[in-house]
Amino acid sequence: MSVIELNEIEGLKAYHADWNRLLAVTPGGNFFQSLDWLQVYWQHFHEKQYLRVLVIRDADEVTGIVPLCIQRLKTKFGSCRILTYPFDDWGSFYGPVSANPEKTLTAALNFIQQSQRDWDLIDLRCVDSNGFDDGATERALEAANLSLKKTSWNQTAYVDLSQNWDEYLAGRSGKARQTYLRSERRVEKEGEIEFLRYRPRGENFGESDPRWDLYEVCEEIARKSWQGDSTTGTTLSHENVAQYFRDTHESAARFGAADLNLLYVSGQPAAFIYNYVFQGLVFSLRMGFDPSVSNKGLGRLLMGRMLRNSMERGDRIYDIGPGSLDAKKYWYTSVENSYRYVHYSSVSKIAKVLQISNRIANWYRDRFSNDVVSQSQISSDFEHPTSQH
Incomplete structure (x- = not known):
């Protein structure tokens, strides 16, 4: 397998047909994972972001695409670069575009480790680990030998149609x-x-x-x-x-x-x-x-x-959208969870500081309950300040 990295939105047009073909067989694929949506999103929100789209090829066939970007965020400890999905919580779930997300993401993560280190954290959010993802993201991180921290991210309401x-x-x-x-x-x-x-x-x-x-x-x-x-x-x-x-x-x-x-x-x-x-x-x-x-x-x-x-x-499914579950209680048939997976770079100073801060906050939370430190406070050190939800 080989990986091609593309950093300009215009360069993705050559893969439009492959992107649509793969999206059609992606488990739980949605419009937010399409190139059509990404092009509009990038047009409006590309500032302070650097595009890193990884195209996975097996011999002569494109078998997967992993849209990623670098975002530079301010934390109370200083500036931090995260490698994440270009998504910003506009929908409920996101992930690789592939019939085999686990294999595709594993290849992408291996490539990332061998390429120039321009990130402090790998932060993959809005993953439906118990749904269509079915644990693929976690297995891919483990297969790439990347330590991970898994936390809850959000909840959305489903109606079974x-x-x-x-x-x-x-x-x-x-x-x-x-x-x-x-x-x-x-x-x-x-x-x-x-x-x-x-x-x-x-x-x-x-x-x-x-x-x-x-x-x-x-x-x-x-x-x-x-x-x-x-x-x-x-x-x-x-x-x-x-x-x-x-x-x-x-x-x-x-x-x-x-x-x-x-x-x-x-x-x-x-x-x-x-x-x-x-x-x-x-x-x-x-x-x-x-x-x-x-x-x-x-x-x-x-x-x-x-x-x-x-x-x-x-x-098949109506996703009423993340949050405000009480207002949707009369409608939904199930509540689905999304998760975030974070890997701290072992060579980044800011990553080490954030990791230590997170551990201390978790210790206080476990010792003194939520009266001292809430989960939202624990995550706030490096949350996206312009998240849409």
Whole structure:
């Protein structure tokens, strides 16, 4: 096996076909792992990052791709360089693009150790170790003889779509069913309900129209919802990321990953859910409703209509997104964990300091419980300051 390293985003175009071919056979592959998404992400967020994409070849065939980058972060002990995925928590999970992620990542890690050491930490985040990854990342690190520290990173909520709507609704708690059905009745009293779903299959099928008219309706609803006053800088209509979302939407429409859902009441736009979809895995990016139309369950009604439609289409999983699990408790059928794997360079001074700091914090936590040091404090020494979630 051989490894080719690419450091310019333009140089990846030559591997577009291979990338798409491999993504189609990647366990749990998603739109965030596509070259199409990476190109837009890099266009908007490449500052203070250095691209290191590793292409794995077996004889004359490309068998795997590992997108990586170097990010320089400030810690309380000084500047630190981490080798990580170019992802920044925009979705739930990330990893190598390959039918055999373990073999691909092992080859990449061996190559990294033999190449110029431009990092202090290897920090692989958003790994679904118990899901589609199935331990591949951990085994690859061990096979490459890299010591590792595994910690919890985040949680996301899944809805199992491999059932019909009646079965799903029957499996919800009594309160959840009552809350949803009450929303159905209340909104129906407001006027005629129309559910619209736009999911173009992509340019390979002659369906790549981004339908800006529909997307702009989502933006307008977002501005009228709580998102209009949000200061997080990550909502659909926020000026800091609005252009990134628009560029990604156009890319997703070409790729066949855009999934736009709208609810109308008496012809008036009332609620939206915007997703990315790939091979039956649907990821919820943003959602919102217009309280001036109704405040009697518009979001719940749209969620129910959309889930039912996904079940009828044959989708497999709906990922409601990381965090805020309490707000999603009526919907999800399981909670999935993501993990981070950290390897400290043995020749980096800052890595040694951070490692010692982490050990001391862990000791205090174990000895004096969470009243003294929380897990978030332990990790804060080198967390990404611009993480999107």
